Amino acid sequence: LETAYQHVRTELAASLIQHIKNNSWGFFEHMVVKLLVAMGYGGSVRDAGQATRKTGDGGIDGVIKQDRLGLDSIYLQAKRWENVVGRPEIQKFVGALHGQRAKKGVFITTSYFTADAKDYAQQIDPKIVLIDGAELVELMIDHNLGVSPVATYVIKRVDTDFFIED
Numbered sequence: 001l002e003t004a005y006q007h008v009r010t011e012l013a014a015s016l017i018q019h020i021k022n023n024s025w026g027f028f029e030h031m032v033v034k035l036l037v038a039m040g041y042g043g044s045v046r047d048a049g050q051a052t053r054k055t056g057d058g059g060i061d062g063v064i065k066q067d068r069l070g071l072d073s074i075y076l077q078a079k080r081w082e083n084v085v086g087r088p089e090i091q092k093f094v095g096a097l098h099g100q101r102a103k104k105g106v107f108i109t110t111s112y113f114t115a116d117a118k119d120y121a122q123q124i125d126p127k128i129v130l131i132d133g134a135e136l137v138e139l140m141i142d143h144n145l146g147v148s149p150v151a152t153y154v155i156k157r158v159d160t161d162f163f164i165e166d
Contacts, residue, residue, distance in 0.1 A: 001155075009141065012137075012141060012147065013134070013137040013138065013141065016137040016140055016141070016146060016147065017110060017133050017134075017136075017137050019146070020080065020110055020133075020136075020137075020146075021080065021082075021110055023080075025078075025080050028078055028080040028110070029061045029062060029076075029078045031145070031146070032061070032062065032076055032078040032108050033062050033064055033076065034145060035136075035139060035140060035143065035145050036064050036074070036076070036106070037064070038143040038144070038145050039139065039143055041064050041065065041066060041067070041074060042064040042065040042066075042067075042068070059077065059092055059093055059095065059096025059097075059099070060075050060076065060077065060096050060097075060100060061076050061077050061078045062075070062076035062078070063075055063076065064076065066104070072103065072104065073102065073104070074104045074105065074106055075096070075097055075100060075102045075104065075105045075106075076105070076106050076107075076108070077093045077096075077105065077106070077107045077108070078108050078109075079107070079108070079109040079110070079111075080109075080110050081109055081110060081111045082110075082111055083111060084111055084112055084113070084114055085107070085109045085111060085112070085113050085114070085117055086113075086114045086116065086117050087114065087116045087117045087120045089107075089117070090107060090113075090117045090120055090121055090128065090130075091120070093105060093107055093128065094124060094126070094128065097126050097128075098126075102126055103126045103127065104126055104127050104128075104129075105126055105127070105128045105129070106128070106129045106131065107121070107128060107129070107130050107131070108131040108136055109131070109132055109133060109136075110133040110136065111132065111133055112132040112133060112134070113130050113132055117130065118130060
């Protein structure tokens with residue numbers, strides 16, 4: 001049962017990444033904001049969407065509140081790319097974050113990051129989280145974004161406590 005579930009999930013992930021790549025970069029940027037809201041960041045999709053439109057670009061594709069009160073912000077970079085994302089792209093994002101005096105950033109791509117980019121992101125301040133295409137679609141599946149349940153199965157076991165006589 002677990003093997004079948006993992007197979008279905010793998011095929012769903014492959015289909016999801018293809019659907020993302022088939023849409024526009026604007027769709028991708030808004031989808032990233034919706035994902036972070038679904039994960040519990042920000043106030044509402046409406047607030048987060050307004051932040052995305054205000055930002056323009058300049059190395060920042062969106063800004064989302066870290067919490068509902070807006071005590072801190074997370075700056076977003078979203079790249080709908082086929083090619084690998086290297087350290088120079090992360091360095092540009094860091095420069096944009098410094099320009100905003102930002103403390104936190106999330107860089108999301110449909111492709112993947114080089115080892116050098118990952119190492120660099122772990123060593124710098126501001127704190128940057130890298131999310132590649134594989135992790136992106138896993139998060140979408142986990143938070144029900146762009147997917148809908150087809151069936152739910154509940155596996156049961158005997159409740160031995162029920163059968164204990166007083």
